[in-house]
Amino acid sequence: MEDWRHGGFGLYLHWPFCQSKCPYCDFNSHVAARIDQGNWQNAYLQEIDRIGGETGNRVLNTVYFGGGTPSLMEGRVVGAILERIGKTWTLANDIEITLEANPGSVEAARFADYRAAGVNRVSLGVQSLRDADLRRLGRLHDAAAARDALEIAKRTFDRVSFDLIYARQDQTLSDWEAELGEALQLAAGHLSLYQLTIESGTAFGDRLAAGKLRGLPDEDLSVDFFELTQSMTEAAGIPAYEVSNHAEPGNESRHNLIYWRSGDFAGIGPGAHGRLTLNGRRIATETARNPNAWLSTVMAGRSGDSLRETLDQSQILEEFLVMGLRTSEGLDVARLSSLCGKKDFSSDFKDLEDFGLISTTPHKLMATAKGRLVLNRLIEEIATRLE
Amino acid sequence: MTELSQIRNFSIVAHIDHGKSTLADRLIQMTGTVAERDMKAQLLDSMDIERERGITIKANTVRIEYPAKDGQTYVLNLIDTPGHVDFAYEVSRSMRAVEGSLLVVDASQGVEAQTLANVYQAIDAGHEIVPVLNKIDLPAADPDRVKENIEDVIGLDASDAIPISAKTGLGIPDVLEAIVTRLPAPKGDRNAPLKAMLVDSWYDSYLGVVVMIRVMDGVIRKGDRIKMMQTGAVYGIDKLAVLKPKMVDIPELGPGEIGVLTASIKQVRDTRVGDTITHERKPCDKPLPGFKPAQPVVFCGLFPVDANDFEALRDAIEKLALNDASFSYEMETSAALGFGFRCGFLGLLHLEVIRDRLEREYDLDLITTAPSVVFKLHMKDGEVRDLHNPADMPDLTYVDHIEEPRIKATIMVPDDYLGDILKLCQDRRGIQLNLTYAGNRAMVEYDLPLAEVVFDFYDRLKSVTKGYASFDYQLSGYREDHLVKMSILVNEEPVDALAMMVHRDRAEARGRAMVEKLKELIPRHMFKIPIQAAIGARVIARETLSAMRKDVTAKCYGGDATRKRKLLEKQKAGKKRMRQFGKVEIPQEAFISALKMDN
Numbered sequence: 001m002e003d004w005r006h007g008g009f010g011l012y013l014h015w016p017f018c019q020s021k022c023p024y025c026d027f028n029s030h031v032a033a034r035i036d037q038g039n040w041q042n043a044y045l046q047e048i049d050r051i052g053g054e055t056g057n058r059v060l061n062t063v064y065f066g067g068g069t070p071s072l073m074e075g076r077v078v079g080a081i082l083e084r085i086g087k088t089w090t091l092a093n094d095i096e097i098t099l100e101a102n103p104g105s106v107e108a109a110r111f112a113d114y115r116a117a118g119v120n121r122v123s124l125g126v127q128s129l130r131d132a133d134l135r136r137l138g139r140l141h142d143a144a145a146a147r148d149a150l151e152i153a154k155r156t157f158d159r160v161s162f163d164l165i166y167a168r169q170d171q172t173l174s175d176w177e178a179e180l181g182e183a184l185q186l187a188a189g190h191l192s193l194y195q196l197t198i199e200s201g202t203a204f205g206d207r208l209a210a211g212k213l214r215g216l217p218d219e220d221l222s223v224d225f226f227e228l229t230q231s232m233t234e235a236a237g238i239p240a241y242e243v244s245n246h247a248e249p250g251n252e253s254r255h256n257l258i259y260w261r262s263g264d265f266a267g268i269g270p271g272a273h274g275r276l277t278l279n280g281r282r283i284a285t286e287t288a289r290n291p292n293a294w295l296s297t298v299m300a301g302r303s304g305d306s307l308r309e310t311l312d313q314s315q316i317l318e319e320f321l322v323m324g325l326r327t328s329e330g331l332d333v334a335r336l337s338s339l340c341g342k343k344d345f346s347s348d349f350k351d352l353e354d355f356g357l358i359s360t361t362p363h364k365l366m367a368t369a370k371g372r373l374v375l376n377r378l379i380e381e382i383a384t385r386l387e
Numbered sequence: 388m389t390e391l392s393q394i395r396n397f398s399i400v401a402h403i404d405h406g407k408s409t410l411a412d413r414l415i416q417m418t419g420t421v422a423e424r425d426m427k428a429q430l431l432d433s434m435d436i437e438r439e440r441g442i443t444i445k446a447n448t449v450r451i452e453y454p455a456k457d458g459q460t461y462v463l464n465l466i467d468t469p470g471h472v473d474f475a476y477e478v479s480r481s482m483r484a485v486e487g488s489l490l491v492v493d494a495s496q497g498v499e500a501q502t503l504a505n506v507y508q509a510i511d512a513g514h515e516i517v518p519v520l521n522k523i524d525l526p527a528a529d530p531d532r533v534k535e536n537i538e539d540v541i542g543l544d545a546s547d548a549i550p551i552s553a554k555t556g557l558g559i560p561d562v563l564e565a566i567v568t569r570l571p572a573p574k575g576d577r578n579a580p581l582k583a584m585l586v587d588s589w590y591d592s593y594l595g596v597v598v599m600i601r602v603m604d605g606v607i608r609k610g611d612r613i614k615m616m617q618t619g620a621v622y623g624i625d626k627l628a629v630l631k632p633k634m635v636d637i638p639e640l641g642p643g644e645i646g647v648l649t650a651s652i653k654q655v656r657d658t659r660v661g662d663t664i665t666h667e668r669k670p671c672d673k674p675l676p677g678f679k680p681a682q683p684v685v686f687c688g689l690f691p692v693d694a695n696d697f698e699a700l701r702d703a704i705e706k707l708a709l710n711d712a713s714f715s716y717e718m719e720t721s722a723a724l725g726f727g728f729r730c731g732f733l734g735l736l737h738l739e740v741i742r743d744r745l746e747r748e749y750d751l752d753l754i755t756t757a758p759s760v761v762f763k764l765h766m767k768d769g770e771v772r773d774l775h776n777p778a779d780m781p782d783l784t785y786v787d788h789i790e791e792p793r794i795k796a797t798i799m800v801p802d803d804y805l806g807d808i809l810k811l812c813q814d815r816r817g818i819q820l821n822l823t824y825a826g827n828r829a830m831v832e833y834d835l836p837l838a839e840v841v842f843d844f845y846d847r848l849k850s851v852t853k854g855y856a857s858f859d860y861q862l863s864g865y866r867e868d869h870l871v872k873m874s875i876l877v878n879e880e881p882v883d884a885l886a887m888m889v890h891r892d893r894a895e896a897r898g899r900a901m902v903e904k905l906k907e908l909i910p911r912h913m914f915k916i917p918i919q920a921a922i923g924a925r926v927i928a929r930e931t932l933s934a935m936r937k938d939v940t941a942k943c944y945g946g947d948a949t950r951k952r953k954l955l956e957k958q959k960a961g962k963k964r965m966r967q968f969g970k971v972e973i974p975q976e977a978f979i980s981a982l983k984m985d986n
Contacts, residue, residue, distance in 0.1 A: 012945055194941040223936045244941050259945040273946040284949060315952060322951045326943055351970060355914050374913045375939040380958040381913070387959070 003316075004277045006335060007263020009055070010062035010255045011085065013044060014269030015070040016291045019102075022138040023203035024165070024196060028271035028289050029068045041077045043298040045084045047268040050303060052088035054278060055266065060089035062255035063097045065119075071101035075113025082118040096121055096159075096254045103149035103162070104141045111156040121159040123192070123253075124149060129179050133168055138203075147186070154188050159251065161190035167225045168196050170215035176225060177232070184236040189251035193229055194244045195222060223373060230369055243326045243372055260323045262316075262335075268304065270294040275311075275319075282311045313339065317386065321379050330359075330366020340386045348385050352378070388606070389462045392572045394643040396464045396601070398481060400506050401491035402499035402857065406521040409553040410491055410562070411449070411467055417559050418451045418463075420631055448586075448599060448645055449632040455567045463566055464645040466586065468505070474733060475861060476679065477587070477713075478505060480661045482512035483677065484586045484601035484645065487570030489562065490543070494520040494550070495527035497536040497828065499857035500799045506541055515570050518548035519562060524555055532826065539825040575642025580671040581605030581664070585615070586645070588658040590709045594626065596652035600664055601645045604671065608639040612667040613650065616674040617659050621667050622650035656712045681713035683731025684792060684862060685738055685841050686775045688719055688756035688884065689745070690727030696751055697726045703749035704728055707741060714741055719776070723884040723968060723978060724754055729776055731761075735841055754978055756884050758841040763790040763865055778883040780872040783923065790865040791888075792837040795820065797830065798848070800856040805829045807851040815839035816868075816890060834863065838888065873898055873927070876919040877909070880969040885981060894920075898928035901981065908977035911935040916971055 018029045063085060065078065082097065098121040099114055101107050111122070126146045128134050134142060141149075146162075153160045164183055166176050183191065198208045198216070207213040217225060233239055233246040241252050242260060258265050267274035271289035275282060286307040288294040298304045311319070317339045324331045337343055345365065352358045357371035357378055371378050401407035451463040468481040482488075488509040492498055509516060518537055520530050530550055537545040549565055551558030582604040591597050600607070607613070609627045614620070626649040628634040640646045652658060660681070663674035691700045704716050715731040732738040738758060745751050762774040765787045774780060774789075796817075800808050802824065812819070812833045821832040835844075840860065848856050873894050875885035885905075889897050898920025905918050913935055920928040943951060965972035 197941045219936050226937065243939055243943070256944060259943075259948065265945050267945065271946070273949060275945070275948070286949070318952045318955050319948050322955055323943065323948060352913075357913060373937050373939055374935055376958075377913050377935060377938050379955060380962065383955055384959050384962050 002277055002280075003335060003338070004262065004264040004275075004282070006332065007258045007261030008061040008254070009058050009263060010064065010258040010265045011048075011051075011060060012064050012066060012255075012265055012267050012269075012272055012274070013070075013081065014267070014272040015040075015065060015067040015073055016270045017072055018067065018069045019072070019140060020138065021203075023207075024137060024198070026199035026202050026205075027068070030291055032291070035072075037074050037077050039295060039299065041080050043295050043304075044077075044081050044268060046298055046301075047304050048081070048084050048088055051266040051268065051274075051276075055264075055276065056088060058089055058264075059092050060085065061092045061095065061263075062258060063095070064255040065099040067100055069102050069125075070099050071107040071110060071114075075110055075117055078114055078119065079117035086118075098123055098253065098255055100125065101149075101153070102141065103146040103153075105145055105148065108149040108152045111152055115156050120157060121161070121253075122153050122157050124153060124160070124162040126150065126162040126183075127165045128168070129164075129182055130175075133171075136169060137165060150186055159190065160188040161192060161247075161253065162187070163192040163194065165194050165196050166229065167217050167222050169213070171217070171225075173221070173224055173228060177228060180229065180232050184232065184238070187236075187238060189238060189248045190253065191233065191238060191246045192244055193233070193246060195225060226373060227369075239328070240369070240372075241328050243375065257327075260327045262320045262323055274305075282316050284309045284311055314387075318383060321383050321386075325367045325375060325379055325382070326372070328366060330364045333360075333363050333365055336365065342386065349382065352381065358382075388639055388641045389644060391575060391643045393459060394462050394464070394573055395487070395566050395570050396466070396485035396573055396643065396645060397487045397489060397566060397570055398466045398468045398485050398509070399489045399491055400468075400502060400509055400516075401521075402493070402496075402502045405491050405493040405496070405499070405502070406553045407467070407491055410489070410519070410521065410551070410559075411465060413553050413556055413559050414451060414463075414465065414563065415449055415632070417556070417563065418453050420449065420451050447632065448630050450629045450645070451631075453563050453567065456564060457567075461567050462644075463563075466645065474713075474737070475504070475508070476681065476733075477660055479508050479512070479677070480584070481586055482508050482514065483675070484584055485512075485514070486573055487515040487517065487566070489566075490516050490518045490537070490541075491521050492518065492533055492537060494523050494530050494533050495525050497533050497826070498540045498799075500797045500830075500859040501857055503540065503797060503799075504859045504861065506543075516543060517562075517565050517569050518543060518545045519558075520548050520550045521553050523550040524552040524557060536825055536828075540830065573643030575602070576604045577606060577642055579604035580669050581607055581611075581613070581666045582671040582675065583607060583640075583664040584675055585658055585660060585662040585664055587660060588652075588655050588712075590655050594649045596655055596658060596709075597647050597649055598652065598658055598664075599645070599647050600640070602640050602642055603675070604642055605666070606639050606641045607648070607664075609636075613648075613664050614667045614670060615658070616663040616665060616670075617678055618657065618662065620657060622652060625649045625651060654709045654712075656708065658712065660712075681733065683713070683715050683733060683761075684837065685732045685734055685758050685760060686729060687732075687738060687758040688721065688724065688727050688729050688754075688776070689742065690721065690724040690754045690756070692752035692754055694725045699749065700728070700745070700751055700753070703745050703751060704730070706749075707744060711741070713737070721756075721778075721884045723882050723973065724756070727754075731775065735845070757887055759888060760792050760837045760841060762792075762838075762870065762888055765790065765867075774888070777872050777886040777888045780886075780888070788867050789870045789888075790867045791870055793863050793866050794835050794837050794840060794860040795863040796833045796835050796840070796858065796860040798833070798856055798858050799828055799830050800852055802827050802829045804852040804855060805831070808848070808856060811844075811847055811851055815844065816893075835860075836866075836868065836890070837862070871922045874921050875901060875905070876917070876921055876926075877905070877968050877973065878916045878971045879919075880971075882968060882973075884978065891922075894922055895927050902928045902930045904981055905977065906930040906932050908981060909971070909973055912971060914970070 016030050017032050097119050099119045100123045103124045103126050129143045131142050198204045238246045238248045240246050264276050270291045272287050274285035285305045287304045288306045359368050399407045447467040449465050453463050454460045466481050468478045534545040549561050583600040583602045587599040609624055611624050628636050629646045661678040665671045691697050713733050716728045719727050719729040764772040764774050767787045817833040817835040823830050869891040870888055871891050873887050873889050874881045902918045902920050915934040916932040918930045919926045965974050
């Protein structure tokens with residue numbers, strides 16, 4: 001069996017537009033005055049056909065509309081895309097089709113259309129349940145709108161998740177405890193809880209560099225935030241299954257698990273990345289980041305991929321570690337073995353186990369909650385030892 | 388061959404910057420020894436490093452022909468002696484090769500400590516000494532005060548001191564005339580068996596080893612079979628020449644003459660400064676007195692920053708050693724720093740010069756471990772062992788007592804700074820020997836442990852006196868003291884490269900400084916790391932480097948895989964530049980900073 005089949009096969013579709021750019025966001029998102037949705041639809045369909053030509057005989061497990069703000073897409077565009085997908089691949093019986101949505105009233109009005117088009121899961125960018133913080137985070141919605149949108153989403157879709165950003169400026173542990181408590185009440189079996197990260201190239205990044213971004217937690221407080229989050233979600237029955245993702249068992253994002261399990265995924269749309277195993281070689285694909293450049297390339301009948309690169313064995317192993325150690329299920333030892341050509345790891349990581357950073361079973365090697373806190377170092381350590 | 392009466396051999400004694408090299412250049416220029424267009428500033432200091440630091444490391448010589456006022460043409464041989472205490476033995480040999488000295492003193496500054504040591508060497512060698520007051524053209528020049536200073540400090544009659552400006556050429560003819568009239572001609576017997584002193588030797592990439600000699604008795608000719616009396620080695624002379632300062636072949640050298648020879652000698656190591664050269668067939672009955680082999684006194688480890696450069700370092704060290712018999716080396720392995728060399732030097736400056744040359748001429752990045760001196764270990768079984776590397780310190784139960792080398796230091800300083808100097812010397816376990824004044828300058832003599840001086844004494848001295856102090860020393864012997872080996876443990880594991888010998892009373896302070904510094908330099912790990920200084924099993928200072936608590940990326944999805952993979956590759960490459968210590972990785976930079984001599 002080809003290795004990717006352990007993870008499955010998914011399709012990621014990137015919609016690059018937002019109504020406004022948030023100061024913390026370093027995703028490939030753009031604000032455009034006018035978007036010709038018809039043109040974009042055609043381009044996506046063309047790319048689906050192209051990828052389908054390479055992978056058409058596969059069963060598709062998941063589709064994910066990410067962005068940007070995919071809830072700016074018209075329902076009929078989503079419908080046309082899903083229709084073409086259904087004609088291109090055999091859809092898994094339990095196919096998961098997720099769309100990221102802003103929790104505003106305009107978007108909520110479209111939920112029924114998305115549902116009708118085939119979307120069965122939404123992920124709402126709630127970010128905070130506090131109005132003052134929402135404003136600081138540059139969000140256009142308020143907490144009440146978010147609660148309303150969540151209610152509508154829960155009525156409309158089989159599965160609903162929402163995102164929160166914590167460890168925010170001037171946030172105290174008890175603030176977060178209260179807010180997360182409310183969120184757990186609202187949750188429908190899945191939550192993505194991200195510690196605020198200041199990325200360079202963002203408005204927050206510039207402010208931090210200028211020394212003007214104050215009130216961020218220090219390392220100790222940020223550890224306390226993380227630990228509080230772990231214990232509260234666990235107590236509520238939606239424990240972490242990845243660094244920042246929490247779900248009741250069985251309700252994990254299957255699409256994201258494809259990434260973390262090093263499955264195959266096609267990436268369509270500006271700046272989308274893909275991993276496809278073709279003819280025994282694992283190919284990394286990348287498309288042009290600029291929306292207009294991508295659109296005009298595809299409209300001209302050319303491939304949207306700006307890069308196709310064959311990964312060598314050590315790169316595949318590196319990605320396997322980088323992605324897989326994020327999950328609580330950890331790495332499959334048999335897969336690790338075949339990727340690095342080593343049979344027995346029992347003595348390699350003994351000390352890391354003694355430090356409580358990893359735990360092992362005969363079939364799995366996983367980072368503990370403690371290990372996940374220093375995951376970047378831990379991965380570096382494990383990767384170096386496996387060389 | 389030149390008549391004895393028409394030869395004058397001399398050296399120039401001066402403090403750094405007092406104008407020795409400029410005066411030498413001026414003498415060469417004014418006698419037309421070197422064509423004007425070939426003159427470059429400071430002709431005799433040939434190495435870049437010498438010119439940059441304003442010091443002479445190897446003795447150089449030049450033969451000048453000077454038509455004097457008496458109508459005769461004299462041959463003047465100038466030996467430019469090394470101007471630094473590290474090369475005191477070389478200086479003493481060079482001094483024995485000539486009969487007189489010019490004592491050059493800056494007319495605005497007076498006598499400095501370094502001048503003093505060299506002038507005493509000249510006096511010891513029986514030299515006639517002509518005082519020269521340089522920089523007389525400077526507004527700050529005060530020749531009368533400086534004359535008085537020479538008489539006070541050195542006890543030399545300075546009434547006939549020649550005022551000059553080497554820079555402008557003022558007074559240079561007077562110097563040339565004084566060399567002929569005031570310095571004695573050499574003595575020697577042309578018919579006696581050959582007796583010549585090996586003054587210096589160096590490696591020339593075209594000629595091989597070049598040996599500089601001073602003939603005492605007899606005559607040496609091209610083709611002669613000669614014997615080195617100390618080493619017993621025999622060679623045939625391929626080339627005989629004088630330096631003007633370019634090599635000019637000469638058929639023979641007689642008594643009183645100075646020149647160079649080549650004789651298919653492979654390495655400088657095969658020649659010993661101070662050795663006596665004689666004929667193989669008809670040797671002289673006894674060698675010149677005073678020979679002693681070069682003895683390294685300061686040791687340190689030299690390691691390549693990049694372990695792959697070890698072979699290049701070996702190659703470079705071997706090449707340098709060809710030209711410098713006074714520096715010793717042997718391979719060393721350190722758990723922290725990998726493969727390198729333990730090298731011995733005549734002193735700190737010698738160490739710095741060699742390290743600079745390795746880095747500059749051979750393009751190597753080096754880690755220099757803390758310099759250490761040679762301790763004498765008196766074992767309980769009566770054996771006496773030399774300890775060059777603190778890491779080799781045996782179990783104390785076998786050691787009866789430890790002796791360390793002491794120096795006699797002479798420091799001259801404006802009296803404003805005297806208190807600071809005394810405090811510095813006391814802090815370094817010094818014993819005051821003498822304190823005198825010449826004008827507003829104080830001269831202090833201290834008995835100090837060499838180990839305290841190699842650490843960062845120069846830098847402290849410079850900073851507490853704003854650079855106004857001058858300092859010189861000579862080794863004065865060994866003395867027992869309460870010395871201990873201080874180990875540094877990182878995560879309970881001793882780091883051999885950081886071990887040092889310290890006085891028991893100063894161990895806590897030194898240990899504390901070291902662990903504090905390391906705590907700053909070692910990056911945090913996933914676990915906490917104790918950093919300790921210990922004497923034997925007893926910990927005397929301890930710091931704990933707390934564990935890295937959080938380092939995780941919040942978001943990582945399909946689009947992040949490439950970026951995260953590339954980051955991981957970069958991290959792994961960075962890890963390779965770390966030195967593994969048990970479970971702890973110490974970056975190269977940490978070692979360099981912790982071991983830096985000026986810390």
